Amino acid sequence: MISRNSKSFSLSCRVNGSELEREIPSSRSLLDFIREDLGLKGTKEGCGEGECGACMVLVDGLAVNSCLMMAVQLQGKELVTIEGIKGKDGGLHSLQKTFLAEGAVQCGFCTPGLIIASEALLRRKPDATLEDIKLELTGNLCRCTGYEKVLSAVEKARRK
Amino acid sequence: MKLCEFIRPATLAQARASLRKLGPKGMPLAGGTALHFMPGKTPVSAVDLTGLALSYIRQKGNFFEIGAATPLSDIQRYRSPRWAMHEICRRISTHQIRNVSTIGGNICRVFPWADLPVVLLAMNARMVIYSGKAKEMGADEYFSSQPARLFRNGDLLTAVKIPVLKAQHGFGSVKATRNAAAFSMVTIAALLELKDGRIAAARVAAGSAIPFPKRLRSVEAALLGKEPSSETFRAAAALAGTDAKWCKQEGMSAEYVAGLAEVSIVDALERAAEFARGRTA
Numbered sequence: 001m002i003s004r005n006s007k008s009f010s011l012s013c014r015v016n017g018s019e020l021e022r023e024i025p026s027s028r029s030l031l032d033f034i035r036e037d038l039g040l041k042g043t044k045e046g047c048g049e050g051e052c053g054a055c056m057v058l059v060d061g062l063a064v065n066s067c068l069m070m071a072v073q074l075q076g077k078e079l080v081t082i083e084g085i086k087g088k089d090g091g092l093h094s095l096q097k098t099f100l101a102e103g104a105v106q107c108g109f110c111t112p113g114l115i116i117a118s119e120a121l122l123r124r125k126p127d128a129t130l131e132d133i134k135l136e137l138t139g140n141l142c143r144c145t146g147y148e149k150v151l152s153a154v155e156k157a158r159r160k
Numbered sequence: 161m162k163l164c165e166f167i168r169p170a171t172l173a174q175a176r177a178s179l180r181k182l183g184p185k186g187m188p189l190a191g192g193t194a195l196h197f198m199p200g201k202t203p204v205s206a207v208d209l210t211g212l213a214l215s216y217i218r219q220k221g222n223f224f225e226i227g228a229a230t231p232l233s234d235i236q237r238y239r240s241p242r243w244a245m246h247e248i249c250r251r252i253s254t255h256q257i258r259n260v261s262t263i264g265g266n267i268c269r270v271f272p273w274a275d276l277p278v279v280l281l282a283m284n285a286r287m288v289i290y291s292g293k294a295k296e297m298g299a300d301e302y303f304s305s306q307p308a309r310l311f312r313n314g315d316l317l318t319a320v321k322i323p324v325l326k327a328q329h330g331f332g333s334v335k336a337t338r339n340a341a342a343f344s345m346v347t348i349a350a351l352l353e354l355k356d357g358r359i360a361a362a363r364v365a366a367g368s369a370i371p372f373p374k375r376l377r378s379v380e381a382a383l384l385g386k387e388p389s390s391e392t393f394r395a396a397a398a399l400a401g402t403d404a405k406w407c408k409q410e411g412m413s414a415e416y417v418a419g420l421a422e423v424s425i426v427d428a429l430e431r432a433a434e435f436a437r438g439r440t441a
Binding site: 139 | 162163164165166168189192193195196206208210233253254255256257259260339340341
């Protein structure tokens, strides 16, 4: 039985393709771990209670709200943040390109979460329908673009 | 909530022993989303259940058995000819939360808005509890009051057994929400058994608009022996106020909630009847 009977925990995981070992406070949220400990500021804090999707990341390929997870739950798993979403050539990912091309970004605060959620869907279902995309993005709030351009961007990325 | 300790047991026995030793500050952890609803400074020692092979769905005889740490997204994606659980799981919160939240977390401590207790009451599910050895408890007893009472001495929910629907069975559920990801305003689930064109058995349950999920026994009684028609369903639904005192909610009077509940009961019964007819065809 592994017990960390102290205020810290020895975390071992993969972050954006690299192995990582770090002593962290047991009470650290995954969101704080990403932003404050790892300095990866692309993941945003919005509502802090799992409703807006701005803090979304991939854990073992599944989209999750990092504000609702503890960092210790990452033990032995793979984390991908928006900084780890790249094209095959190391440049922009196809979703990032279509978001730009469609004008699906306004203030940009929700965009990392939208890209992460869309990426999770397209990995799982490359032929996702518009209905699938709408369902997948119900956990992402955008107060600027009105979603039409976002949906269009994900549809176009699907074809690439 | 302040997580002050994180324990990863290798066996159920170790998990139970840890929880017994920790007492009230011990908390079984699977998805962990409920941690965030706990008061700010509450010290918690988490006992992680995710390494105990409790995430699975399999058919065993007349039951589908779902491991307690199975995420809702897995239940949503599972398919089998006599399986209906995916329907309600698709309606719970967002995909990102369903990837993390588990069936056990949803029903070990029942929050007022929880949908699965309503469905499990209607389906007459059985809960498997580990207390040194496995024991089973029917949904009526399990949900007779807050299930957290069953786990104070370190016992653990390990699985939920859902009866396989038979050919003459039909299941329907309705969750009324303001938008796709919102908490339920009212949740209704209904299981009907049809025989010779009439209702031979019925289980109808409600949640969200009442303080704690429960069966609507007056509605069930009014259905027995009747033809599964809209008239029958409307007459039975009109009796729901006998079983449940509907509560007002934000922006909704108690009268409005009662009306919404009655309409939802009729819709759930219609879906259950349609399901049953589809099975018998």
